[in-house]
Amino acid sequence: MTTGSDPTQPQPPYGPFPPRVEPVSQPPSVGQSPVPNQRPAYAPPPVTGNGYQAPPPSAGQSPPPAQPTAPIQAPQPVQPNVTQPTMTTQPTQRPAYVPPVPLSSVPATAPMSGFPGGPVPPVNAPGGRRVSWPGVVALILVVLLLGVTAFQAYQVNRLGNELDETRARAAADVSAADKRVEAVEKQLATQFNAEKIAAKTLPSVFRVRTPESIGSAFAVGTASDGGTNLLTNFHVIEDVWNDGTKKVKIEHADQLYDATVVAGDKKADIAQLHTTAKIEGLKVAATESKSGQEILVVGSPLGLKDTVTSGVVSAFREETTQHGPYIQFDAPINPGNSGGPVINANYEVIGIASAKFTDAEGLGLAIPIKIACDKFTIC
Numbered sequence: 412m413t414t415g416s417d418p419t420q421p422q423p424p425y426g427p428f429p430p431r432v433e434p435v436s437q438p439p440s441v442g443q444s445p446v447p448n449q450r451p452a453y454a455p456p457p458v459t460g461n462g463y464q465a466p467p468p469s470a471g472q473s474p475p476p477a478q479p480t481a482p483i484q485a486p487q488p489v490q491p492n493v494t495q496p497t498m499t500t501q502p503t504q505r506p507a508y509v510p511p512v513p514l515s516s517v518p519a520t521a522p523m524s525g526f527p528g529g530p531v532p533p534v535n536a537p538g539g540r541r542v543s544w545p546g547v548v549a550l551i552l553v554v555l556l557l558g559v560t561a562f563q564a565y566q567v568n569r570l571g572n573e574l575d576e577t578r579a580r581a582a583a584d585v586s587a588a589d590k591r592v593e594a595v596e597k598q599l600a601t602q603f604n605a606e607k608i609a610a611k612t613l614p615s616v617f618r619v620r621t622p623e624s625i626g627s628a629f630a631v632g633t634a635s636d637g638g639t640n641l642l643t644n645f646h647v648i649e650d651v652w653n654d655g656t657k658k659v660k661i662e663h664a665d666q667l668y669d670a671t672v673v674a675g676d677k678k679a680d681i682a683q684l685h686t687t688a689k690i691e692g693l694k695v696a697a698t699e700s701k702s703g704q705e706i707l708v709v710g711s712p713l714g715l716k717d718t719v720t721s722g723v724v725s726a727f728r729e730e731t732t733q734h735g736p737y738i739q740f741d742a743p744i745n746p747g748n749s750g751g752p753v754i755n756a757n758y759e760v761i762g763i764a765s766a767k768f769t770d771a772e773g774l775g776l777a778i779p780i781k782i783a784c785d786k787f788t789i790c
Contacts, residue, residue, distance in 0.1 A: 414775070418774045422449070423523075426532070437748050443591055448779040451578070462731050474787060475642070479607070484666050495715040504555045510610050526777060558758065577775055583647070602756060603705035603707075603709055603721075603756040604756070605719065605721050608707045608754055608756070608758055609707060609709065609719045612693065612707070612709050612719075612752065612754050612758065613663075613709060613717050613719075614663070614690075614691060615629055615630045615690060615691055615692060615693050615751060616628075616629045616663070616709045616710065616717070616751060617629070617630075617641065617661040617662055617668075617690075618661070618662045618663070618664045618711040618714070618716050618747075619643055619647055619648065619659055619660070619661055619670075619684075619750060620659065620660045620661075621647070621648055621651050621659050622648050622650060622651070623650040624646075624647055624648075624649075624650065625711065625713075625714045625746075626643060626644060626646075626647030626648075626710075626711070626747060626749045626750040626751075627643065627647075627709075627710035627711050627747065627748060627749065627750040627751035627764075628641040628642065628643035628647070628661060628670075628750050628751075629641060629642060629643075629693055629709070629750075629751065629752045629760070630690040630691065630692045630693065631692045631693055631695060631760070631784075631789060631790050632789045632790050633692060634685065634789075636687075637687075637689065638685055638686055638687045638688065638691065639685070639686050639687075639688055639689060639690040640683060640684070640685055640692070640787075640789040641661070641683070641684040641685070641686065641690075642668065642681065642682070642683060642684075642750070642763060642783050642787075642789075643675060643681075643682050643749075643750030643763075643776075644680050644682065644685060644749045644750040644763065645675045645677050645679070645680045645681055645682045646679065646680060646749065646765075647682070647749050647750045648672050648675065648682050648684070649677070651672060652672055652675050652682070657671055657672040657673075658670075658671060658672075659671075659672065660683065661686060662716065663716070663717075664716070666688075668686045668687075668688040669686065669687075670684045670685060670686040671684065671685050671686075672684055673685050674786075674787055676786055679778065679782055679783075679786060680765055680778060681763065681778060681782065681783045681786060681787075683787045683789060687727050692753075693752060693758075693759075693760050694759050694760070695698050695759060695760045695780045695784060695790045696755060696757070696759040696760060696761045696780060699727060699781075700724045700727055700738055700761045700762070700779075701724065701727070702723075702724055702725065702726050702757065703723055703724065703728065704723060704724040704755055704756075704761075705721070705722075705723050705755070705756055706721065706722055706723060706724055706740055706742060706753050706754060706761065707719055707720070707721050707742070707753075707754045708720045708721070708722070708740070708742045708744055708748060708752075708753050708754075708764055709749070709752055709754065710744070710747060710748035710749075710751025710764060711747045711748070711751070712744065712745035712746065712747040713745055713746060713747045714747050715747070718748075720742045720743045720744065721742055722740050722742030722743070722775075723740065723741060723742075724738060724739070724740050724761075725739040725740055725773075725774075726738075727739070735782060736779060736780075736782075737762075737765075737776045737777060737778060737779070738753065738761065738762045738776070738778075738779060739774065739775070739776060740753065740775050740776075740777060741773035741774070741775070742773075742775060743775075744764055744767050744775045749761070749762050749764060749765055749766070750763060750764070750765075751764045752764070753777045755760065760775030760780050761777075761779070762778055762779050762780055763777055763778045763780065763781055763783060764776075764777050765777060765778050
């Protein structure tokens with residue numbers, strides 16, 4: 412080691428290099444151009460057995476004696492005089508591969524590499540707390556789900572209101588339709604249908620036979636003893652009334668019943684019959700007939716059972732005659748129709764057919780039903 416060198420620096424095993432000797436340039440001779448100093452070409456010194464290269468001998472000196480060749484030994488470290496930390500050179504090694512760890516699995520308090528002193532809070536995390544992205548996504552999904560649920564609830568409520576309004580309108584339409592149907596039914600009921608009137612009326616109309624005459628009679632009301640009360644003209648049963656027998660036969664189709672004359676009014680030309688047979692009675696009209704009203708006359712003209720003719724009310728005559736007020740109609744009638752009912756479009760009896768003008772056509776007369784009902788109180 413050379414005195415004054417830094418003991419901490421490593422020294423070469425062969426010692427310090429000898430100082431370089433620069434050649435001195437000679438002044439140029441007269442007539443020559445000055446030549447700059449030139450460094451002689453480098454010649455490597457001879458190598459000795461221990462690797463030391465001796466400097467070339469100076470002028471006038473003899474070369475040093477040859478040294479014996481010794482084996483090369485490993486250099487020994489130089490111990491410093493002053494105690495200093497020894498730097499140890501470690502071979503460079505590549506660290507083992509460590510796979511990346513998902514962010515969600517790293518604890519929030521784990522220290523991060525390259526930042527001494529503890530963990531570094533993530534960006535945009537208030538208070539140094541780590542944001543859990545799965546939690547944020549779940550929260551967003553929950554908010555969206557609540558929004559969709561609220562919208563669907565609104566839609567269901569709106570559709571329910573519309574359905575209620577539609578049902579209310581439908582109910583109102585059905586009610587209006589029912590009222591219209593009822594009005595139409597009433598209108599149709601007031602329209603004249605001779606076929607339906609005849610079918611409903613004929614079972615209650617009978618032919619009346621006495622020893623001297625043939626006429627008609629019809630059942631009305633309901634008898635208190637379970638039998639049937641009938642109305643007819645007085646002139647139809649006048650012969651049995653006069654002889655005191657007061658017994659007649661009533662017929663309908665193949666049915667034949669005995670009947671008794673229980674009351675009569677010759678002036679009003681009305682009479683009441685009674686039979687023990689149960690026969691459905693006809694309804695009577697509560698209002699007076701009007702001109703133009705369509706009617707159906709049912710009876711037994713000339714003894715022919717179950718005969719109907721149709722026409723209209725010609726007039727309601729208030730004149731006082733032998734029989735009182737009467738209804739004039741144009742439906743054809745003949746002997747044997749006397750005592751038969753005159754029916755309106757509502758299946759109601761408006762009068763009792765009683766006579767006709769023989770010298771004219773379409774001039775029939777009927778006694779108002781109100782007169783008979785007031786007289787016998789059986790309607």
